[in-house]
Amino acid sequence: MENSLEVKNLSKHFGKLKAVNNISFNVPKGSIFAFLGPNGAGKSTSIKMFTSLTKPTKGEILLEGINVLKNPDNARKQFGIVFQDHSIDDELTAYENLKFHAVLYQVPKDIRETRISDALKLVELEDRKNSLVKTFSGGMKRRLEIARGLVHNPKILFLDEPTTGLDPQTRNSIWKHIKMLNKEHGMTIFLTTHYMPEAEEIADIVAIIDHGKITAQGTVTELNKKAKAKTLEETFLKFTGKSIREEQGSGLDMMRRMRRLRH
Amino acid sequence: MSGAIYVMWLRQLKRFWRSKARMAGSLGQPLLFLFALGLGFGPVYSAAGQGNYLLFLAPGVIAMSILFTSMFNGIEVIWDRQFGFLKETLVAPVSRINIMIGKTLGGATVALIQGVVVLLLTFLFGFRVHSIGGFFLGLLFMILIAVLFTSLGIAIASRMTDMHGFPIIMNFLIMPIFFLSGALFPLENLPSVLSIITKINPLSYGVDGVRGALTGTTHFGLGLDFLVCSVLAMIILFIGSKLFSKIEL
Numbered sequence: 001m002e003n004s005l006e007v008k009n010l011s012k013h014f015g016k017l018k019a020v021n022n023i024s025f026n027v028p029k030g031s032i033f034a035f036l037g038p039n040g041a042g043k044s045t046s047i048k049m050f051t052s053l054t055k056p057t058k059g060e061i062l063l064e065g066i067n068v069l070k071n072p073d074n075a076r077k078q079f080g081i082v083f084q085d086h087s088i089d090d091e092l093t094a095y096e097n098l099k100f101h102a103v104l105y106q107v108p109k110d111i112r113e114t115r116i117s118d119a120l121k122l123v124e125l126e127d128r129k130n131s132l133v134k135t136f137s138g139g140m141k142r143r144l145e146i147a148r149g150l151v152h153n154p155k156i157l158f159l160d161e162p163t164t165g166l167d168p169q170t171r172n173s174i175w176k177h178i179k180m181l182n183k184e185h186g187m188t189i190f191l192t193t194h195y196m197p198e199a200e201e202i203a204d205i206v207a208i209i210d211h212g213k214i215t216a217q218g219t220v221t222e223l224n225k226k227a228k229a230k231t232l233e234e235t236f237l238k239f240t241g242k243s244i245r246e247e248q249g250s251g252l253d254m255m256r257r258m259r260r261l262r263h
Numbered sequence: 264m265s266g267a268i269y270v271m272w273l274r275q276l277k278r279f280w281r282s283k284a285r286m287a288g289s290l291g292q293p294l295l296f297l298f299a300l301g302l303g304f305g306p307v308y309s310a311a312g313q314g315n316y317l318l319f320l321a322p323g324v325i326a327m328s329i330l331f332t333s334m335f336n337g338i339e340v341i342w343d344r345q346f347g348f349l350k351e352t353l354v355a356p357v358s359r360i361n362i363m364i365g366k367t368l369g370g371a372t373v374a375l376i377q378g379v380v381v382l383l384l385t386f387l388f389g390f391r392v393h394s395i396g397g398f399f400l401g402l403l404f405m406i407l408i409a410v411l412f413t414s415l416g417i418a419i420a421s422r423m424t425d426m427h428g429f430p431i432i433m434n435f436l437i438m439p440i441f442f443l444s445g446a447l448f449p450l451e452n453l454p455s456v457l458s459i460i461t462k463i464n465p466l467s468y469g470v471d472g473v474r475g476a477l478t479g480t481t482h483f484g485l486g487l488d489f490l491v492c493s494v495l496a497m498i499i500l501f502i503g504s505k506l507f508s509k510i511e512l
Contacts, residue, residue: 051354053512076356087347091278100274103266104355148351 004029004156004188010059012045019045021212032189034203038245042212043192047160064155080149084160090134094144105152119147139170159191196233210240267357271365279373293328293381297388321385322474323446329378329408334433336370337416341426359508371409378405393479400476407492408469418503446470450482465495
């Protein structure tokens with residue numbers, strides 16, 4: 001098996017809205033795959049389907065060869081995920097959040113503590129491990145979420161806009177860690193981001209999604225050549241146009257966003 | 264697999280332990296009931312030849328505090344959904360039924376702790392348990408009430424996304440369940456409408472069980488109380504697990 005993720009004819013409809021409209025692509029093992037698209041293009045809905053949080057209207061998803069729809073519990077062991085918005089328990093300490101995760105993912109007891117402290121070391125939060133997460137800054141929470149995604153040693157890591165709202169120092173440090181995970185541990189990385197220069201620098205393969213359909217995919221060089229553009233940002237704009245998108249957001253999303261602003 | 268149940272349970276307890284204000288605040292209402300109703304209606308009750316009202320009321324107030332805490336455990340599910348933590352539990356490779364059971368047991372334990380604290384408070388008002396065995400039997404009924412209504416709260420919360428709607432619906436349910444349960448008045452010689460309602464209200468059996476165990480006087484009989492509470496707790500826990508495992512984000 002050469003692909004970490006195989007997506008075949010995947011669609012998700014919400015009533016009349018075709019949030020994801022018949023997409024197919026493969027993510028090769030050990031690659032860094034960037035999934036790019038304007039707001040509301042269908043990125044987050046797609047990730048929710050890949051990670052078994054939402055059922056597709058139709059189509060097939062294979063994660064490390066495992067059918068996500070038929071065998072969700074087994075598929076869930078294969079990946080780690082850093083969600084677009086906050087998903088850490090503020091009332092627990094950093095250590096407790098990771099411990100909780102390790103137990104949920106059935107990390108064997110004898111290696112649990114090593115895994116947790118390795119993950120905390122990697123994101124440089126070891127000295128704060130016994131602090132309540134609500135005392136953390138936005139960047140620290142993000143790093144902790146990445147650490148959490150690594151505790152069960154996943155084969156593929158999903159990162160949904162991991163650097164949004166962070167300062168350049170933190171963004172650089174996060175990308176550095178991600179590259180290291182990819183190079184040294186051979187972990188497949190699937191990411192979305194709105195920062196085109198970041199995608200350009202880190203991604204082996206790029207797919208651009210718009211209105212629920214994949215409009216282009218290939219290496220950065222290939223895509224830039226195809227669009228006759230110099231940078232990925234220009235290419236992106238050529239493929240997706242310049243109009244600003246309306247994002248369908250529920251009250252829930254609004255509330256999360258408000259909460260993020262407050263932190 | 265039981266690891267998931269354990270950590271979900273532990274998380275509820277840790278969160279509870281860290282917000283002591285919540286605990287202190289939730290003692291206000293039972294205290295008010297004991298003080299105002301217990302002492303206020305006491306003279307009328309004994310003049311009517313029914314004996315000591317506080318002895319009658321205390322188990323009802325204990326059941327009330329468990330009922331409220333249990334049902335409001337559901338808000339944690341909505342809270343977790345709103346602030347994202349629910350996703351972390353839903354992508355984990357464990358059966359969602361275990362997650363629901365862990366949450367229920369955690370919430371029920373918190374409610375039970377509240378109930379025991381209220382029981383201790385009733386001693387200050389002169390309430391006495393009639394035997395040691397009765398005390399432990401009373402705890403058993405308190406556990407059943409806690410599991411029953413925590414599962415109900417979580418089952419309802421699994422179907423809701425609206426943080427503001429939940430307390431409104433809860434109050435809409437909790438108030439009639441409490442007032443029409445025999446927590447405040449004896450179930451003998453009631454007008455027939457009220458009598459029928461109290462008979463189909465599950466809390467009536469819970470209150471009667473706690474009262475029977477702690478004071479030795481029951482209306483339905485402890486056997487029937489136990490049967491109704493335990494069977495209902497199982498059924499609602501089962502339905503709740505089904506609803507919880509269907510959550511999509």
